[in-house]
Amino acid sequence: MAMAMAEASRITLHSTLLPFFTPKTHVGHRHLSLSSSRKHQVQCSVSAGAAAQTNPVAWGCEIDSLENSSALQRWLSESGLPPQKMGIERVEVGERGLVALKNIRKGEKLLFVPPSLVITPDSEWSCPEAGEVLKRNSVPDWPLLATYLISEASLMESSRWSNYISALPRQPYSLLYWTQAELDRYLEASQIRERAIERINNVIGTYNDLRLRIFSKYPDLFPDEVFNIESFKWSFGILFSRLVRLPSMGGNVALVPWADMLNHSCDVETFLDYDKTSKGIVFTTDRPYQPGEQVFISYGKKSNGELLLSYGFVPKEGANPSDSVELSLSLKKSDASYKEKLELLKNYGLSASQCFPIQITGWPLELMAYAYLAVSPSSMRGDFEEMAAAASNNTTSKKDLRYPEIEEQALQFILDSCESSISKYNKFLQASGSLDLDVTSPKQLNRRLFLKQLAVDLCTSERRILFRAQYILRRKLRDMRAGELRALKIFNGFRNLFQ
Numbered sequence: 001m002a003m004a005m006a007e008a009s010r011i012t013l014h015s016t017l018l019p020f021f022t023p024k025t026h027v028g029h030r031h032l033s034l035s036s037s038r039k040h041q042v043q044c045s046v047s048a049g050a051a052a053q054t055n056p057v058a059w060g061c062e063i064d065s066l067e068n069s070s071a072l073q074r075w076l077s078e079s080g081l082p083p084q085k086m087g088i089e090r091v092e093v094g095e096r097g098l099v100a101l102k103n104i105r106k107g108e109k110l111l112f113v114p115p116s117l118v119i120t121p122d123s124e125w126s127c128p129e130a131g132e133v134l135k136r137n138s139v140p141d142w143p144l145l146a147t148y149l150i151s152e153a154s155l156m157e158s159s160r161w162s163n164y165i166s167a168l169p170r171q172p173y174s175l176l177y178w179t180q181a182e183l184d185r186y187l188e189a190s191q192i193r194e195r196a197i198e199r200i201n202n203v204i205g206t207y208n209d210l211r212l213r214i215f216s217k218y219p220d221l222f223p224d225e226v227f228n229i230e231s232f233k234w235s236f237g238i239l240f241s242r243l244v245r246l247p248s249m250g251g252n253v254a255l256v257p258w259a260d261m262l263n264h265s266c267d268v269e270t271f272l273d274y275d276k277t278s279k280g281i282v283f284t285t286d287r288p289y290q291p292g293e294q295v296f297i298s299y300g301k302k303s304n305g306e307l308l309l310s311y312g313f314v315p316k317e318g319a320n321p322s323d324s325v326e327l328s329l330s331l332k333k334s335d336a337s338y339k340e341k342l343e344l345l346k347n348y349g350l351s352a353s354q355c356f357p358i359q360i361t362g363w364p365l366e367l368m369a370y371a372y373l374a375v376s377p378s379s380m381r382g383d384f385e386e387m388a389a390a391a392s393n394n395t396t397s398k399k400d401l402r403y404p405e406i407e408e409q410a411l412q413f414i415l416d417s418c419e420s421s422i423s424k425y426n427k428f429l430q431a432s433g434s435l436d437l438d439v440t441s442p443k444q445l446n447r448r449l450f451l452k453q454l455a456v457d458l459c460t461s462e463r464r465i466l467f468r469a470q471y472i473l474r475r476k477l478r479d480m481r482a483g484e485l486r487a488l489k490i491f492n493g494f495r496n497l498f499q
Contacts, residue, residue: 059153060170064095068167075163094263100289112280119255146235172237173312186455189424191326192305207232248274265296314457325462326355348392371410415473425463
């Protein structure tokens with residue numbers, strides 16, 4: 001099943017406690033998640049470790065339902081969607097997807113979803129009073145749309161969007177629904193674990209802020225049995241996996257029915273946008289499709305961890321050219337200049353422990369600058385600020401610095417961190433075959449097997465990148481030390497001549 005994604009920039013939800021979210025770009029799969037029924041308020045811990053076994057929300061459908069998808073297609077056609085060259089079918093990649101019904105040429109524009117069939121922050125509410133309250137309180141786009149989805153979903157057939165909401169997954173696949181224990185167990189080696197916990201807590205914090213400032217003051221408009229943490233996990237799960245940013249509409253975010261049935265392929269680069277000529281949401285194919293072939297679109301250049309974070313799936317190892325792994329580097333507290341270095345890092349928005357992305361092709365200049373700072377002796381105090389600035393992406397100063405006198409130590413520092421990370425992946429992957437999966441519920445067993453497989457796939461792909469970095473670092477260090485040894489031998493040879 002497919003999902004449109006929102007753009008890759010970090011968006012601040014400008015409200016008292018409204019946090020950062022990392023929306024994505026274009027489309028993807030969906031996997032299993034956990035929500036609660038709107039009929040009964042479920043006790044939910046305000047932490048990443050909320051109970052996993054909750055009842056699904058009262059709206060939406062099973063992940064592979066074609067009946068609801070067909071009803072959506074009929075409604076969209078009756079509401080102004082032009083005839084399509086694609087239809088919804090069960091597919092190998094993503095449960096449901098859009099499949100070519102006719103020959104599709106490379107460079108052809110498809111979809112043409114009119115703005116009237118797109119959900120935006122300006123969409124009309126079936127309950128106008130609720131929308132007015134949120135806008136009066138200056139609730140930003142993300143929580144506004146999350147609340148809008150719940151409000152419309154709770155009205156069932158009374159909402160104009162009932163056919164669309166009925167075709168949305170009742171349990172969207174997302175790390176939002178992993179418990180703390182599952183994150184700790186399955187993602188212990190990956191930095192995505194921290195990102196997932198942050199995202200879960202951000203969603204919970206956003207909900208608590210809305211409840212405190214708005215919902216509790218208007219209980220008739222926002223009853224607890226509907227607007228609760230489980231329904232917000234559902235709505236934010238939908239937004240993270242389906243929201244798109246449309247460059248030609250000033251970067252506005254939107255949910256685009258029908259378009260969000262498209263699945264992602266790492267080999268495709270085309271994306272959704274508003275076409276001013278046709279006045280519809282379109283994408284332009286970058287390859288031809290034959291009848292029966294699944295049509296794909298791209299998320300943007302995302303790592304496997306980011307894809308798992310929002311969409312609940314991991315591409316095959318080596319299939320994603322944009323894959324990366326975050327390597328954590330840390331200052332040593334035993335460093336005589338620790339406090340001074342830390343203060344400088346803080347001035348540039350960095351911390352004593354910082355993550356940097358590593359790709360199969362290499363690592364960013366900022367990582368090397370951070371390593372220089374970490375290993376630099378007190379005698380290089382005059383260079384500390386230049387190093388800290390270069391380690392940050394918030395500066396225009398030169399980042400490609402070189403300090404030959406400490407380059408070997410810096411590379412060894414990175415290698416030590418890389419090998420420490422690899423050992424964590426090795427430990428998890430070696431133990432993954434013996435993880436306890438003895439549960440009484442077959443459904444829960446299947447779920448845990450599924451989560452475990454996702455974790456194994458992610459850790460395998462991330463470890464592969466670290467192995468490559470380890471090889472490059474070892475080779476560089478070997479060459480440097482071999483060169484030093486040759487130079488020493490030559491020096492000693494000259495010295496012996498004059499003895």
